Amino acid sequence: MxxxxxxxxxxxxxxxxxxxxxxxxxxxxxxxxxxxxxxxxxxxxxxxxxxxxxxxxxxxxxxxxxxxxxxxxxxxxxxxxxxxxxxxxxxxxxxxxxxxxxxxxxxxxxxxxxxxxxxxxxxxxxxxxxxxxxxxxxxxxxxxxxxxxxxxxxxxxxxxxxxxxxxxxxxxxxxxxxxxxxxxxxxxxxxxxxxxxxxxxxxxxxxxxxxxxxxxxxxxxxxxxxxxxxxxxxxxxxxxxxxxxxxxxxxxxxxxxxxxxxxxxxxxxxxxxxxxxxxxxxxxxxxxxxxxxxxxxxxxxxxxxxxxxxxxxxxxxxxxxxxxxxxxxxxxxxxxxxxxxxxxxxxxxxxxxxxxxxxxxxxxxxxxxxxxxxxGKFELVDSNGAMSVFKRYDDNETMFIAINNDVKTRSVLVEDVPEGMQLTGLIGDDIVRKNDDEKYKIGVDRESVEIYITEKDTGLNWVYIGMIVGVFLIFVLFIIMLSLKQRRRDQKPL
Known part of the structure; x- marks a missing residue:
C-alpha cells in the first residue's frame, strides 16, 4: 500500500x-x-x-x-x-x-x-x-x-x-x-x-x-x-x-x-x-x-x-x-x-x-x-513536548503536518477535522480515526514526520484486508501441501 x-x-x-x-x-x-x-x-x-x-x-x-x-x-x-x-x-x-x-x-x-x-x-x-x-x-x-x-x-x-x-x-x-x-x-x-x-x-x-x-x-x-x-x-x-x-x-x-x-x-x-x-x-x-x-x-x-x-x-x-x-x-x-x-x-x-x-x-x-x-492558511494546532502539529487549509482542503523533534514518541489530539472524515498519512500510511472522545490522536515516532490529508472515513478497507487474508491463506495452503508431500515421501517404502 x-x-x-x-x-x-x-x-x-x-x-x-x-x-x-x-x-x-x-x-x-x-x-x-x-x-x-x-x-x-x-x-x-x-x-x-x-x-x-x-x-x-x-x-x-x-x-x-x-x-x-x-x-x-x-x-x-x-x-x-x-x-x-x-x-x-x-x-x-x-x-x-x-x-x-x-x-x-x-x-x-x-x-x-x-x-x-x-x-x-x-x-x-x-x-x-x-x-x-x-x-x-x-x-x-x-x-x-x-x-x-x-x-x-x-x-x-x-x-x-x-x-x-x-x-x-x-x-x-x-x-x-x-x-x-x-x-x-x-x-x-x-x-x-x-x-x-x-x-x-x-x-x-x-x-x-x-x-x-x-x-x-x-x-x-x-x-x-x-x-x-x-x-x-x-x-x-x-x-x-x-x-x-x-x-x-x-x-x-x-x-x-x-x-x-x-x-x-x-x-x-x-x-x-x-x-x-x-x-x-x-x-x-x-x-x-x-x-x-x-x-x-x-x-x-x-x-x-x-x-x-x-x-x-x-x-x-x-x-x-x-x-x-x-x-x-x-x-x-x-x-x-x-x-x-x-x-x-x-x-x-x-x-x-x-x-x-x-x-x-x-x-x-x-x-x-x-x-x-x-x-492555504497556516496555523499551529498544538504541541506536546517537542512534537508540533500544523494545519494548512482553504475552502476545499485541510491537511495536518506532524513533526516530532523529540527523543521519544509523542502524540497530539486534534479536534477540528470535518465530520465523517479520517486522517490518512502520506509518508507512513498511518490512518487516524475519531476516538471515543470525538478527537483524533496523532502519534508520531521520535524524530519523524507525517503529513495527513483528510478524506472520507469509509471504515475498514475490506477489499484490502481480503487481499491480505487471501494471500495469507494461499501461503498457509502452500506450506500444508509441502508438508503433506514431504510426509508421503518419508513414508514411502525403500
Whole structure:
C-alpha cells in the first residue's frame, strides 16, 4: 500500500510538472520548488573551457559549466524540483567564479559556456517542465568595468565586508546611463534566452526608486516573470523593499530559527512558527542553508544527530510552511562543510543517499499534488513536548503536518477535522480515526514526520484486508501441501 501511494504521487508530479510550464500566471512562482545552483561549483562537463580552473584554490574557478547543468536536468527533475535558480553567469574579471565582478552584462562568462549554451539549457529545461531563473546583480560591477572609473556612475561601497564584494565597485543607480544599461541588460537576457525570471541580488542595497522601476520594467517585458530577491543585511530590509513587487524575498532570521530548532533534539518546531509570527507572517524564499552559510548537514553532525533523519524533518517544514522552498545544490547528497572551500565545492553526485533522494521526490510530489500547501492558511494546532502539529487549509482542503523533534514518541489530539472524515498519512500510511472522545490522536515516532490529508472515513478497507487474508491463506495452503508431500515421501517404502 505504501509503495502504491508513493507511485501515485510520483506519477502526479511527473505529469503535473510537464504541463505547468505553460501556465500564464506569474503568481505560479508560489507553487515552485527551487533548486539553487552555484554554476562554477555544480558540475564540470566541458573541460575545454577550464582555462582558469584550479580546484586546489578555493578562490579560483573549479570548472562547473552550463553543459554540466544540462546533463543533470533529469536528475533535478527526478528530485522533484520545478525551477532552477542559477548564480550570475555574466562575463567576469579573472577569478570571478562567483559572478559578482561583472565586466560585461551582455556576455556569458566563457568559463561557463556561450549564449547558445544558455539557450539550449533553457529550452531543454522547459521541455522537462523546469523553469529557469538567473541571478541578476544590479548593484555592483568589476573594478575593470568601464563605469568603474567614472565617479558619476559609482558611489562609496558600504558592503566591503560581504564575501567577494571587496573586488567590486558600487553602481550609482540614479545615474541615467547606469539605469539604462541595467534595464537593457535585463531585456537582453529575457529576450535572448527566454529565461523565466531573475533572482535580484542584495535588494536592500539597491536604490528603492531604481528597484521599483526595474521591477515594473521587467514585468512589462515579461508579464509572467518570476522574481526573487536575496538580502545581504536583513537590518536594512524595510517594508518599502518588501512592497517593491518582488514576491519572494529571503528572510535570514527564519532560516536561523529552523537550524537552531532542528539541530537541537527536544526543541519543538512550534518555535519556528513563533519566529514566523514575529516576522508578521512573511512569506518568501524558505531556505535552510546556501552558499553563504554553513551547510545544514554540518550543523546536524556537530549536534550529534543523524543527517538523514534531521533532513527529513527540515524538508517536511520547508515544503509545507508558507513560502517557496529554496534548496541549495548538494543538499540531497547530503553534502557537509563549514568553510568556504567545503560549502562551495563541486557537487559530489557519486555520494548520494538513495533514501534521502527518494524523500526529496516524495515530499515534492506531495507539495505539487496539494495546492493548499502553497496557498492555504497556516496555523499551529498544538504541541506536546517537542512534537508540533500544523494545519494548512482553504475552502476545499485541510491537511495536518506532524513533526516530532523529540527523543521519544509523542502524540497530539486534534479536534477540528470535518465530520465523517479520517486522517490518512502520506509518508507512513498511518490512518487516524475519531476516538471515543470525538478527537483524533496523532502519534508520531521520535524524530519523524507525517503529513495527513483528510478524506472520507469509509471504515475498514475490506477489499484490502481480503487481499491480505487471501494471500495469507494461499501461503498457509502452500506450506500444508509441502508438508503433506514431504510426509508421503518419508513414508514411502525403500
Amino acid at each position: 505504501k509503495k502504491l501511494v508513493t507511485l501515485v504521487l510520483i506519477i502526479f508530479l511527473l505529469l503535473g510538472s510537464a504541463t505547468s510550464i505553460h501556465a500564464e500566471e506569474a503568481d505560479g512562482v508560489k507553487e515552485q520548488v527551487i533548486y539553487s545552483i552555484f554554476v562554477d561549483r555544480f558540475n564540470n562537463i566541458d573541460r575545454s573551457r577550464d582555462k582558469q580552473v584550479d580546484i586546489d584554490d578555493p578562490n579560483a574557478y573549479h570548472g562547473g559549466d552550463i553543459q554540466g547543468i544540462i546533463d543533470k536536468l533529469d536528475y533535478i527533475k527526478e528530485l522533484g524540483f520545478t525551477t532552477i535558480s542559477l548564480s550570475s553567469i555574466m562575463e567576469n574579471s579573472p577569478n570571478g567564479y562567483h559572478g559578482y565582478w561583472i565586466e560585461d552584462f551582455f556576455k556569458v562568462e566563457e568559463e561557463f559556456g556561450t549564449l547558445e549554451d544558455v539557450r539550449k539549457l533553457v529550452n531543454e529545461a522547459h521541455e522537462k517542465g523546469i523553469k529557469v531563473i538567473l541571478e541578476f546583480v544590479p548593484n555592483y560591477v568589476s573594478e575593470d568595468h568601464p563605469f568603474a572609473d567614472d565617479s558619476s556612475k559609482t558611489k562609496s561601497n558600504t558592503t566591503t565586508d560581504a564575501l567577494w564584494l571587496d573586488g567590486a565597485v558600487t553602481l550609482n543607480q540614479e545615474n541615467e546611463d547606469v539605469k539604462k544599461m541595467l534595464l537593457e541588460a535585463a531585456d537582453f537576457w529575457l529576450n535572448e534566452t527566454d529565461i523565466d525570471g531573475f533572482q535580484l541580488h542584495a535588494i536592500e542595497q539597491s536604490s528603492i526608486t531604481f528597484l521599483k522601476e526595474f521591477v515594473n520594467h521587467v514585468k512589462e517585458v515579461k508579464p509572467t516573470i518570476y522574481l526573487t530577491g536575496t538580502v545581504l543585511n536583513p537590518d536594512k530590509l524595510t517594508e518599502e523593499y518588501l512592497d517593491a513587487g518582488i514576491p519572494l524575498v529571503e528572510y535570514a532570521p527564519l532560516q536561523e530559527a529552523m537550524v537552531n530548532v532542528l539541530t537541537n533534539v527536544g526543541t519543538p518546531p512550534s518555535d519556528i512558527y513563533k519566529k514566523w509570527e514575529e516576522s508578521g507572517k512573511r512569506t518568501g524564499l524558505v531556505y535552510i542553508d546556501n552558499k553563504f552559510t554553513d551547510r545544514f548537514t554540518r550543523k546536524i553532525v556537530e549536534s550529534g544527530q543523524n543527517p538523514l533523519t534531521t533532513w527529513k524533518l527540515a524538508l517536511a517544514y520547508l515544503y509545507t510552511t508558507p513560502g517557496v522552498p529554496l534548496i541549495y545544490q548538494g543538499s540531497e547528497i547530503p553534502m557537509d562543510g563549514d568553510t568556504q572551500e567545503e560549502v562551495q565545492q563541486l557537487v559530489q553526485f557519486n555520494n548520494s543517499d538513495p533514501d534521502l533522494h527518494d524523500f526529496f521526490n516524495k515530499i515534492a510530489a506531495i507539495r505539487t499534488q496539494f495546492p493548499v500547501l502553497s496557498h
